[in-house]
Amino acid sequence: MVDRDFDAQLARLFAEPPALADAEAFHQRVERRLDRGWALRRLAIGAAGGVAGLIAVGQLIASRFATDLRAASSEGVSTVDLGVDRVMDQVNQFVATPASVETLWLGAALAAIALAFAVTRLVEEF
Template sequence: MVDRDFDAQLSRLFADPPAFSDAEAFRARVESRLDRGWTLRRLAIGAAGGVAGLFAVGQLITSRFATDLRHASSEGVSGVDLGVDKVMAQVNQFVSTPASVETLWLGAALAAIALTFAITRLVEEF
């Protein structure tokens, strides 16, 4: 049979780490390394998000609107107004389709989530 007092005393002994003379210096070094790591991660994630956003905008422009814009630029200044009208018609058509409305709602939801994460991060830091 196990002695409960001995078991409790043994678990208390191993629950507390031994105290070293340089414990505070070690803790400060570890925290400074972690802080540098978080700063680097935040910058890397922000840069990656910016690059991904630029690629997304570029893909959207080249896939959806490039043909009309090229056609409008080849017709000259008078054709630009017609080209802008065509582009706006395509934008309206894009927004009016059910799948694209779902895409817009998804984008709005993701933006709200990102804003929530940013606000919670600011609250934690200040």
């Protein structure tokens, strides 16, 4: 018959890994490497998001006003003033439309949220 006390004692011995002398130093080294990796990833993701946002804004502006600018340049130097006036009218019309104002407010709100997340991360780090 099997001795249950011996089995329980044997199970307890193998349930816990043996403690090594440098276990705490090893733990701290691993934690530092993981923290450094996460900080680098956060910076890289934030930078990529910022670049993507700038590209998106550039594409939005270029697609919105590219046709007017092409038309103004094809009309010649004498009609550049008319082209500039048209572009300014388009800008005013873009800002005056309700959907455009909502888009601008949405962008401002997203920027504020991103800033809040960045501040939160900085507070957690330091």
